[in-house]
Amino acid sequence: MDKTIRKYTSFDEMKADEYRYWQSRPVHERIHAVSDLTREHYAMKGAVADVPRLQRTLVRFERAPG
Secondary structure (H helix, E strand, C coil): CCCCCCCCCCHHHHHHHHHHHHHHCCHHHHHHHHHHHHHHHHHHHCCCCCCCCCCCCCCCCCCCCC
16 A cells, blocks of 8 residues: 655645546456445445445347348
8 A cells, every 4th residue: 555645736736646546546446446435425324335226227229220
């Protein structure tokens, strides 16, 4: 884990560096971070993390030839 302390002169500079950091991480790591944040949010609100979620429905249409 990188424990470097950085000082920024502006909020925009800090956000740009944060954006570059997350873009440098692999997709699976970003998704894992979002999952962790979601669980922490549920815990702070006192809600059960195992709540029903929206279901995604996939519909496939085949076009007629021609």
